[in-house]
Amino acid sequence: MLMESVSIKNLDLNFGSVEVLKNLNLDVHQGEFIVLLGSSGCGKSTLLNCIAGLLDVSDGQIFINGNNVTWQEPSERGIGMVFQSYALYPQMTVEGNLSFGLRNAGVAKAEIQKKVARAAEILQIEALLKRKPSELSGGQRQRVAIGRALVRDVDVFLFDEPLSNLDAKLRTDLRVEIKRLHQQLKNTMIYVTHDQIEAMTLADRIAIMREGKIMQLASPAEIYGRPVNKYVADFIGSPAMNFLEGRVEKGAFHFAGGVLPLDQYNFSEGMDGDRDAWIGIRPEHVLVAETLAKADLTVSVRADIVEPMGADTLLWCEFGGQSFRIRLDGQFEIKEGDMIDIGFTSNAISLFDKSSEMRL
Amino acid sequence: MQNDMIGPRGPKPRSIFRLSNLVVYGTITILALYYLAPLYVMVVTSLKSMSEVRLGNVFALPVNLTFDPWFKAWSSACTGLKCEGLMGGFLNSVIITVPSVIVSIAIASVNGYALANWPYRGANIFFTILIFGAFVPYQLMLYPIVIILRELGVFGDLAGLVIVHSIFGMPILTLIFRNYFSSLPAELFKAARIDGAGFWGIFFKVMLPMSLPILVVAIILQVTGIWNDFLFGIVYTRPESYPMTVQLNNIVNSTYGEKEYNVNMAATIITGLVPLTIYFISGKLFVRGIAAGAVKG
Numbered sequence: 001m002l003m004e005s006v007s008i009k010n011l012d013l014n015f016g017s018v019e020v021l022k023n024l025n026l027d028v029h030q031g032e033f034i035v036l037l038g039s040s041g042c043g044k045s046t047l048l049n050c051i052a053g054l055l056d057v058s059d060g061q062i063f064i065n066g067n068n069v070t071w072q073e074p075s076e077r078g079i080g081m082v083f084q085s086y087a088l089y090p091q092m093t094v095e096g097n098l099s100f101g102l103r104n105a106g107v108a109k110a111e112i113q114k115k116v117a118r119a120a121e122i123l124q125i126e127a128l129l130k131r132k133p134s135e136l137s138g139g140q141r142q143r144v145a146i147g148r149a150l151v152r153d154v155d156v157f158l159f160d161e162p163l164s165n166l167d168a169k170l171r172t173d174l175r176v177e178i179k180r181l182h183q184q185l186k187n188t189m190i191y192v193t194h195d196q197i198e199a200m201t202l203a204d205r206i207a208i209m210r211e212g213k214i215m216q217l218a219s220p221a222e223i224y225g226r227p228v229n230k231y232v233a234d235f236i237g238s239p240a241m242n243f244l245e246g247r248v249e250k251g252a253f254h255f256a257g258g259v260l261p262l263d264q265y266n267f268s269e270g271m272d273g274d275r276d277a278w279i280g281i282r283p284e285h286v287l288v289a290e291t292l293a294k295a296d297l298t299v300s301v302r303a304d305i306v307e308p309m310g311a312d313t314l315l316w317c318e319f320g321g322q323s324f325r326i327r328l329d330g331q332f333e334i335k336e337g338d339m340i341d342i343g344f345t346s347n348a349i350s351l352f353d354k355s356s357e358m359r360l
Numbered sequence: 361m362q363n364d365m366i367g368p369r370g371p372k373p374r375s376i377f378r379l380s381n382l383v384v385y386g387t388i389t390i391l392a393l394y395y396l397a398p399l400y401v402m403v404v405t406s407l408k409s410m411s412e413v414r415l416g417n418v419f420a421l422p423v424n425l426t427f428d429p430w431f432k433a434w435s436s437a438c439t440g441l442k443c444e445g446l447m448g449g450f451l452n453s454v455i456i457t458v459p460s461v462i463v464s465i466a467i468a469s470v471n472g473y474a475l476a477n478w479p480y481r482g483a484n485i486f487f488t489i490l491i492f493g494a495f496v497p498y499q500l501m502l503y504p505i506v507i508i509l510r511e512l513g514v515f516g517d518l519a520g521l522v523i524v525h526s527i528f529g530m531p532i533l534t535l536i537f538r539n540y541f542s543s544l545p546a547e548l549f550k551a552a553r554i555d556g557a558g559f560w561g562i563f564f565k566v567m568l569p570m571s572l573p574i575l576v577v578a579i580i581l582q583v584t585g586i587w588n589d590f591l592f593g594i595v596y597t598r599p600e601s602y603p604m605t606v607q608l609n610n611i612v613n614s615t616y617g618e619k620e621y622n623v624n625m626a627a628t629i630i631t632g633l634v635p636l637t638i639y640f641i642s643g644k645l646f647v648r649g650i651a652a653g654a655v656k657g
Contacts, residue, residue, distance in 0.1 A: 054550050075556030087547035091569040100565075101555035148555070160547075 003066045005030045005188035006051060006156055011060035013043075013050060013212075020046050021212045024060070028156075031186045035199040038209035039235070044192045047209070048158050051190065052081050065155055075104070077156075080149025084161040086141040088133035094120075094144050095129040101152045119150040122184070139170045146181070159191040163198065175201060196236055200224070208232050226350070230357040233280045233350055239327065241280045241350070244320040248351065248360065249274045257320035260297040264347035268359055276354035283314070283327035287343035295343025303338045315340075406430060406625035413621050429620070433627035437620075439610035440599070446627055448600075449607035452518065453587060453634075456603055460522045461582040464529035465575065471530070472537025473563050477549050487538070494531035502595055509596060516598045524596060525586050533578055540574040541567060576642045584635040604631050 006028040013021040020043050028034050036044040049055040051062060053074035061070045069077045088097050095116060102112045120126045123143045133141055142162055149157055159178070163171045179202055182189055193199055199206050200220045207217045208231075216228040227233035233241050246255025253260040260279070287295045301324070305316040308330065315326040315334065319342075326342060334340060351360040401418050406429050408422040435445040474480070475487055505524060506515065514520035544567070552562045593603040602610075608631045612624045 049550075052550070052554060054553065073556075074550075074554045079554065081551065081554050083547040083551060085545055085547050087545060087551040089548065089552070089566055100552070100557070104556035104561060145551075148551070152555075 003030070004028060004063070005032065005065060006190065007063040008047075008051070009061045009063070011047075011050065011062065012058045013046060013055065014058045019212060021050070021057075024212065024214060026207065026214060026217070028188055028190060031188055033182050033189045033191065033202055033204045035203035035206045036190065036192045036209055037194070037196060037199040037206050037235075039194060042209040043212040044194075044209045045160055046212075048081075048160055048190060048192050051156075052079055052158055053077055075101070078154050079156045079158055080152055080154040081158040081160065082142070082145045082149055082162045084164050086133070086138075086145045086165070088141055088144055088148075090133055092132075093129065094125065094131055094133070094136070097133065097144055098129075098147050098151050101148065105152075115151045115153070119147040122150065122181070123147050138166050139174060142166065142174060146178075150185075155188060157187050157189040159189065159193075161193055162191075163193075164195070171198075178202065196238065200236075208235060226359065227280075228359050230278055230280065230352040233352070237282055239283050239314060239325050241282050242324050243278050243280050244322065244324075245354070246277060246279055247275070248272075248277045253277070253279055253346075253351065255279060255320055258297050258299055260344055260346055260349075262346045262351075263296070264345065265349065265351065266347070267351075271353075271358075271360040275360075277360060278352040278354060278357070280350035280352060281344060282348070283325040285344075285348040286326045287345060288326070288328060288332070288340065292341060292343045294345050296345050298341055298343040300339055300341050303334055303336055303340055306334060306336050402625045402629055406622050406629060408622050410618070410620060410622060429622035429626040430630070432620075433611070433623045433630060437611045437623050437627060438614060438616070439602075439607045440614070446604055446607055446611070446630060449602055449604035450630075452597075452601050453604040455518055456521050456525065456593070457583060457586045457634075460525035460529070460586050461579060463522065464526040464533055464582055465578045467526065468530055468533030468578070469537045469568070469571070469575075470563065471534040472539075473541050473567055474559075475534070475538045476541035477562070477567075478559065487534075490531050490534055492531075494535070498528070498591065502591075506595070515596065516601070518597065518601050521592060521596050521601075521603075524592050525589070528592075529582055529585070532581065536574060536577060536581075537571075540571065544570060580638055580642060583638050587635050 004027045006026070008024060008026040011021050011024040012019070024047065026034075026047075036047060038044045046055065050057050051064075053069065053072060057070060061068055063069065064077055064079070074081075089100065092100065098116045098119060099112045102115060107115075116129070117126075120129060123146060125140065125143050125147060128136060128140060128144070133144070136144065142165075145162070162178075163174055166174060175198055178189075178191075182202075191198075191202060203220055205217055205219055206223050208215045208223065210231060216223055216232050218226075223232065223236055227236060230243065234243070244255050244257060246253050248254075248262070251262050253262055292298060299319065301317040301319050303315055303317055304323075307314040307316070311330045313328045313330055313332055313334070315328055317324050317326065317340075328334065352358060353360060404421055405413060405418065407425055407427070409424060409426050409428070412423060433446055435447050436443055437445045439449075471490075475483055509515040509520040509524070512520070512523075514523065548566060549562060552566045557565060588605060589603070590605045590609065594606045594609075597603070597606075608627050611627050
């Protein structure tokens, strides 16, 4: 059996009477980049703190490289952690910050210097080694924070919303840099964020969390294309998916907007019976103009609001008795009040059971 | 051309002698004079000879400036039977204050750190009991402490007084240290744990270097409190180890012969100089530290 890098078994965590994590299981492969994604309060940071050993679990076990580390000290687990607020020691220089862990571990001076130099080179902060954190910019600080994990040769990197304090431009740059770092080091990385762009771009697999449970653990493409339930479908994608109520009957979806044949829809196992359901249509999957030829259902709608966003144009219209979003190419010429033909095809939609909200 | 006129722009500056300024600064000046008047009387009286003091013009400047009362207060004023001035008391006060301040701050800072960052079972109950201690009147505990010190064999020693002062500083000092350490980012503490620093490693290498403002607050509170203490000083020591405040009282309240107001004034100023000096040196840091602790509870 292949040894998992991080393995979490039946993890429970309670704060008093509040259950934060409930019977949670997660296996992270060697060298994998896992993103824990969810809105605030879903338990993603708590889970990361449990893996780091900063929170005592109520029940269950955590294995790192096959060792049961559930009750080990954070420093003994072979993990490094990068925090949202950088958490650099303000009175130490960059060099002091990088070497603090090694000095605590009693590593020889020459060895420390070598490791600090190597980390500084990888992160391109050699020129900053003698500075104090207060003399660094946000991006430089976060690099030093990553370096602190890097020098310790850890097996697993834990990132707790590392880019949330940075401005948009810098966030994009550092995101790419973290991805490059992962390709270079090939360490296991577990990354917590509430930003779905970060999740989609960085992750090998994304774990979508809600109320202390993992809703779906899958590749970004799978999460985007085949969300397991309505919550995940709604959470991933911007602008968000359109949902319309209707009923699956005799291989077609009947709703206020018309009847959509489901010949090309890939039903989950045993979920193809007739029932009340939601249809989920991503704004970018609505067919227009020449692609209309592929449509299984075509309707005509009036453009209520046109929001040009440069590369794309977001169109709001009234469809199926509610407000409906369509994402068009930025070059598409349309103005408010125009009529437009739109179409849907059953291989680019999602269907969810009306009551359980699970994928059909 | 009119447009080329050179001159300042914006509304005309208002007179500094306008009514609102006069009211504000007038009030401030009157209040300042009111509070400074006693100090002024003390200073001028201490610089007069007794014959001049007897004239009763308390606000008059000294005609013949003399520093004799200061020397007398320091080295030869009578406290009861001995006439050795405040000198001995000053030394006693230093011997009491320095170790008390160091011991109480050392223990309270670790207390506060443990309460803020290492919440152990029963920490909240411990903290509640400790804070409760701050509200119990000292006088209630005077006699029980006499018994405790006697049993420990340190009654009457300066060591006993140091112990008492250290313990009585604990509630308020622990509270301010706990609040200060709680206000530091929790992620810093987590990062240090991941870096393998232990309880003391984090305390000495991460927390303490960031604690200058709160240390200054603690030092000021303790130096002033312990230096100015009279009750514990008179109850738990013997005459030869009386602190300065007790000796000051003995000088000022001595009923033997004529009251030497000039010497009394000088002795009082000398006694108050230490806390005043500490405050003037570190006043700015004091304000900053109080504010830092107050940002987050």
